[in-house]
Amino acid sequence: MGHHHLATLTAIAAARKAGGTQVHRIEILLAAAAVVFCAQSPGASNAADPRYPDWPCVQAKVPEISVAAVWDGPPIEQLANNWQNEPRIRDLVIRLSARRTPMDEAQKSIVEFLTGDAAAKAEKGKQLFAGLFETLNSQRNDIMNGLERLARREKELAEQIKSDTSALHALQDKSPPDQARIDELQKKKDADLLGK
Secondary structure (H helix, E strand, C coil): CCHHHHHHHHHHHHHHHCCCCCCHHHHHHHHHHHHHHHHHCCCCCCCCCCCCCCCCCCCCCCCCCCHHHHCCCCCCHHHCCHHHHCHHHHHHHHHHHCCCCCHHHHHHHHHHHCCCCHHHHHHHHHHHHHHHHHHHHHHHHHHHHHHHHHHHHHHHHHHHHHHHHHHHHHHHHCCCCCHHHHHHHHHHHHHHHHCC
């Protein structure tokens, strides 16, 4: 599903929490139709690359950032995990890689860390970059995996809602209708739509 459909479902959930029950059933039916439509439409997947069918973004997935794409300094491959052996560097990498660290604070910490003569600064800078690159690439990978898990769950939920809707229609068409089962299935479908 695209971000427009997620926004619709989010708005419905917010209206429900705010006490909007008058139009609740209509909103749920419209959202269900949108979910089923998205699941059935040939372009339902926004994946820009068929190798990553669960990638939900229209931008091509770049699984890993290469060092050369962001660093034109000396090679850091030989420093792979050496930076972790230096407590001051390890602590600074943890602090700098935290998303809650303000940029000005990060810059100040780096300036304070890079002391000494030119050779010492270059070595410290190399180790710090190696640690930040490894840590941030790992965090980025975790986030991307989370996005793909979310996309898979959305597809599964859309299929479940589609299946429940078909079953609900079949129950409603039965003579006599099984009202208890219809109500149960309707509640389940409503809960699925609202993410409960």
